[in-house]
Amino acid sequence: MHCYMQVKCLLFATLLMLSTVADIHAQKLNLDSLKQLLPVVSDSARYELYIKLSEETPNDSALYFADQAQQVAIKLGSKSGVARSLRAFGDYHYAQASFEGALEYYDKARLLYESDNNLSGMAEISKRMAFIQRTQGRYAEALEYAFQALKNYEKLEETRSVGDMLRFIGFVYNDQENEKSAMEYFRKALKVAEELDDELSKAITLRSLSELLDKQGNSAQALEYAAKALAIMQELGDAWDVATSNRYLGRIYHNRQDYDIAIDYYKKALAAFEKLGDKQAEVNTRRFLAESYYAQRRYELAIAQAEKAYEIADEIGMQKGIKETARTLADIYDAQGNARRALMFYRKYVEMKDLLLSSEVQSSIANLQTKLAVEEKAQRIKALELERSQQTLLRNSIIAGSVLFFAIVLLVFSSYRAKQQQNTRLQHALKQLRETRAQLISAQKIASVGKLATGMAHELQHPLHSVYRLTEFSKQLLASLKTDIQTTEITDERKIHLQATLERLEQHAEETLQHSAHATALIKSVLEYSSLRASETTDANLNALIADTLKASYRMWQDKYSDFEVVLSVELSERLGSLKLSSQEIRYVLFNLFNNSFDAMHEKQKKLAAADYKPELRVVSRVQNKMVEICVRDNGIGIAPELKEKVFLPFFTTKPTSARHTGLGLSAAHEIIKGYRGEITIESKPGEWTEVLIKLPVEHNEETLS
Incomplete structure (x- = not known):
């Protein structure tokens, strides 16, 4: 008994340490000592240990501990426990960048949390699903899950989490270039951070606000917010956040055309990112640095930074970085007069742009299919649970004896009728679900075509504008030639022939102008209609x-x-x-x-x-x-x-x-x-x-x- 009490005390101390760790510099957990406790503790304590081990254990061992936690939760009959283990599976896939796998596990966990009315679990799952949807560029779904998480955090009165979700919603609106809504939610998040005296959240939000203000042309206030964010980050001593704040300041000074100051900030950020080994941040910083050199017409320095950024992006498979850097290199080489290199990088830019668009569409369709499959499974589970409960009721009724014979007959008849009605409703719901699935996949494909049409319309505007201007210029040249012919010493017959030719050319030029104007109007109509589809209800x-x-x-x-x-x-x-x-x-x-x-x-x-x-x-x-x-x-x-x-x-x-x-x-x-x-x-x-x-x-x- 004394030994057992010692084990319980040791377990209590270990769990207390796990629940109160908040400092990122805390000492690493002793995983071996936790594993030694597993055989001697109760099922509920063993479940908590498995969950912690799944969170702290690297590589595929995390999956083993998550599975063990799930088995214990099933034994305990805890829906929320099973949901928490499913969340651990999802977290593992999320960390491996297997987003579709993570979404599948999160969706299963969400259904269990909802059936158990667990607001905290629902909020955490909605938050994670929102993060993935934003990463995949599905902003409408990201906002839907983010608002669900925000609502539950508000009910739970978890103010810090409320502030985090307000800031996240601002990020999503900013991704959609909805500056008004982004500004609204960033300011709400800033207010929460100030109430909590949370300096880190305050600095991150100020940094985001500075970016928005810079886009709106309010560079003075943008600089003020960015400088405040940098000062807070320097005081907190986080090297990555300090580097990121320096890069934000560099962008603001670049947009103000203070290129020398921008370059200084970029260099500080670049040195930090290189030291930290953050390749993605290094790619973006080098590209920004190249843009500032390019604006100063220091082409050799610009090429050196952009080429290095392109090389790193290609090395780590950063497709968006390859696309943006290729476009920057095309512009630099074009300005330098190197048409061959400019064309090569422009083709790479177009290739990556098409690839990213195709990947996004395929990912969206796969996500819809996964989501609908999970919902179909949930419907089947509910039907099986209903059938099992009806069978149990029937068996217990029969055991009651012949005294309740007539009551049993009536109950069986009612149960059978309810089961038939339920089956009919389930069949109808399944049919509707399949129809909705087909409609959603069709809508996604149509949306992808719409994106492609909008992109093509943007790309066609510039050559059409050039055709229109060159045709107008040709008309002016023709008018000048007609005047010159009148003063040129040639035969009358030759003059008449030349004038007739010029008149035909003027007619052709006028027709070209009309067709160009019509094509421009068509493109404008396509763009206007495309912009309507993103409007809010x-x-x-x-x-x-x-x-x-x-x-x-x-x-x-x-x-x-x-x-x-x-x-x-x-x-x-x-x-x-x-x-x-x-x-x-x-x-x-x-x-x-x-x-x-x-x-x-x-x-x-x-x-x-x-x-x-x-x-x-x-x-x-x-x-x-x-x-x-x-x-x-x-x-x-x-x-x-x-x-x-x-x-x-x-x-x-x-x-x-x-x-x-x-x-x-x-x-x-x-x-x-x-x-x-x-x-x-x-x-x-x-x-x-x-x-x-x-x-x-x-x-x-x-x-x-x-």
Whole structure:
């Protein structure tokens, strides 16, 4: 007994030491002594030891201890214990950069934590899944998990964790270039850090704020925040954070065009990263240093740093670093006049850009498949648990004896009926899950094509602009040649021939300008529509959107045609409240509909040239059969029956192709409305009227019908 008490005391002291270690310079745990305790302690204590050993043991041994912890947790009947062991499996895969494997284990742990209503476990899992989603570039999913973690930490009143998640959310918004939201959450995180007197969190947040302020052109406050962050990091004595703060200051001074100061800070950061052996940080710092040398036209120094950065990035397989450094080298060699090297690195940049895009798409699809597979397994587990509980109930009822015969028969019948109904519901849920899976994978593929189209549109803008400018310049040269021909001493016949040739060339140049303008408009339309898909869904007042968009569209047409007057009839239902939608997307749809109506009425007014024709536009909003309806009716030229089915096709237009008519407006509007599970239809009588009807479901917005 005395020996047993000594063992218990030793175990208590060891666990107390493990639970209170916070200083990164604490003495390493004696793993061998922990292993010696395993055979002589209780199951609950043995579970805690296995978990700690899985966290502290390097390499594949961690998997063994996590598995042993899971077996003990199953024996104890602890759902949260099993979930914690699954989390240990996920942590191992995360450390090995096997993100899909980590997500699979985290998702299983999440389901168990939820069934056990363990807020702390749910928060930790959501935080880890958010980190992985951000690493993989899936920002919408990262924000979803981050807000789940934030909500649970707030319920638990874990203020330090709340501050960490606020800062993380700011990082994700910054990755998406949503500077307004990023600034909001960074400032919230800074407030929490100041309340806790957490100098490290305060410095990291100040550093992030300095980057945002620098992007917004507020370099003075950016420098102030970055300098404060550096001072705190120097006081804390963490070499990596000091180096990172120096690099932030270098970027700010570079953007201020104070290149000498920027170079000094970069050199300090580079020396520290080399000493620490952080290759990724060294790649980025050398590339920034090369950019500052390049800005000073010190090309040889710039090439030396960029080439070294490229070499290290290639050595460690840092694909993003290879891509960015290749682009920097292409710019430097191009400025130096070395066209061959510039072309070589530009091709490498394009190759890596395509590779990263393809990898991101494949990773997203794989993640969706994994997530859906886990959900299917969870459904099957629930069905098996229900069936087992029903069988137990049936067996116990039979043992009760013949006295309860009629009650048993009734119970069996009820149980059987419930089981059949449950099976039917499960089959229906499984069918819906599979359909959703197919839709999600299809949507991901479409999104990847959209990204590719947006990238191509960006790349095409510059050559089109060059074509347009060169054609204008050619027209000027042709005009100059025509003048020169008049003063040149040549035969009249030769003059007439040359002038005719120049006139044909001028005509060709004018056609080229028109086609270039149309192509530029198409690219602009593609980019505008692509930007709509990233817009946020909020509670929006639909009536206010209709009224504001109609007013803006009509003002635009009156500015263009001062004599164009339209009788506006607007009937907006007071039953409409707020709808969950993207204001930017719906405004885009309405703006296209109103512009088409004004265009049709203006065209009819020009054709008739009659004083008795009065353009009229009627706009109505209403609620019918749990659907919000928006009706737009004009008395313009109408649409021919054979063209009505084609109006929603991309690039289809009844107008001559020009910079104003690209044929993308109604197509984009149709896709947006479909995205809300709504519908858009067109009815028309040629020469008299056209009516467009939009229907949006409101089953999840019941307050709209109040």
